[in-house]
Amino acid sequence: MITVLADTAQREAAAAWFAALRSQICAAFEAIEDEADCVFKDRAPGRFTFKEWQRPEGGGGIMGMMKGRVFEKVGVNISTVWGDFAEEFRSRLPGTEKSSAFWASGVSLVAHLHSPLVPAAHFNTRMISTADKIWFGGGGDLNPMYPVATDTADFHGAFKDVCDRYDPAYFPKFKKWCDEYFFIKHRGVARGEGGIFFDYHNTGDWARDVAFVREVGEAFRDIYPALIRRHLAEPWTPEQRQWQLQKRGYYAEFNLLYDRGTEFGLKTGGNVEAILMSLPPEAAWP
């Protein structure tokens, strides 16, 4: 017997927002593909292709994927899934004492660019409901191969503006969480330049929480394309490309060894192709 505390209106509103944000981000990325001022200007602009999948236990999702002249590989996925957590996983999540039922919806994005001078990025927001809890989670982090201080500052600043409108305590907390989360323990290095990360977010005011998550998504949708455009026309060297492939190797290590979303997906019978869409188009361990 599945019981979920989140009511139908809440579930529909959250899932609809994630789908809307997906469409807005895809449009923003296709607009970048259309601009002529990129290094591979002789190639055709890329377009997203979408693929639906069904989860036998309940729900499904839509994978969006584009391989273009700016974006070497970018995946923007939405999914809404429900059912019962496997026992092993259940005990690690709140609100599952009485029932293993869950409902989860989210949007997640990983962008790998051709240019080693354009930062890669990750963004994700989700709403999860178990029998006794509802919460939001998500975040975004910037993964430049060659960090540029103003890019990092602007990326962080966009999230800080949103956070500060809700609670001045959010940004320092979520930034620190991001730095701690996206850390490659075995190498002792950060995965990238950080951003924000939050989980189990529930202030008791659902409308305010979903509005916060919405604004976090809009902030990413606006700042990341701006950062891409800054570096679109810069030519790169084979050495820079080689370093990019190596950094992508670290990125793959993080996702396969530590990422909570990868684990959540694989342990809840998610779509393997969608879960592993985050892996880089090419990587190197020289």
Add this chain to the structure above:
Amino acid sequence: MITVLADTAQREAAAAWFAALRSQICAAFEAIEDEADCVFKDRAPGRFTFKEWQRPEGGGGIMGMMKGRVFEKVGVNISTVWGDFAEEFRSRLPGTEKSSAFWASGVSLVAHLHSPLVPAAHFNTRMISTADKIWFGGGGDLNPMYPVATDTADFHGAFKDVCDRYDPAYFPKFKKWCDEYFFIKHRGVARGEGGIFFDYHNTGDWARDVAFVREVGEAFRDIYPALIRRHLAEPWTPEQRQWQLQKRGYYAEFNLLYDRGTEFGLKTGGNVEAILMSLPPEAAWP
């Protein structure tokens, strides 16, 4: 207080064999690099370079690495380490009830070739001693991008010959274990064409067990170079190379998500560079 059941002579003999096998295999691979009949014959033959590392808690190892004209990246590592298992890991290993002390020595090898028509391969043998147990483990498996039935049969056959000299029950058991172990669960596919895998191997006759492990190593040392030579001169297409990069992506997924040796190394404070040497020089997730 460290107490280890394996006596000094046993430890020295095992570690010495692993080092000797390392040298024999490196010589065999360098001999292949010297042969003119390969696709990149205009390039210089590769040579192994060796790098020692010390483990602060006790022991260390030597990484051997070659990037040549046949071998795109091959690592042949030996290590001998000792100390105390971390609590989390200890309970999962036999003979650790009274003490967390361990001693471990082994040789491990992963070969990634330029040619998508030459199979990649993995080989490893090790001796582990805890306070109350001594055992051997290891195995070898073949990872062709385009399986060839006679290659697989000869690779399996070389191990079967050794196994059958010790116990006719070994080969079926160790082959099955290999098929089960090198299986990429989330994709529902085998990592490669298998071979043998064994662990916790202790018949009560240490001399016989180390002799078995020795012959397993010699079998690999002889059959794998023979398989490489079969395909050395075959030209390949860009499409075949692309498939190779994709299969290597699966290989990286296996090693980071499931491999026991990777986990053992990272959890016992091993050398990260040595542990992750198995990762492919280039990989793709298109």
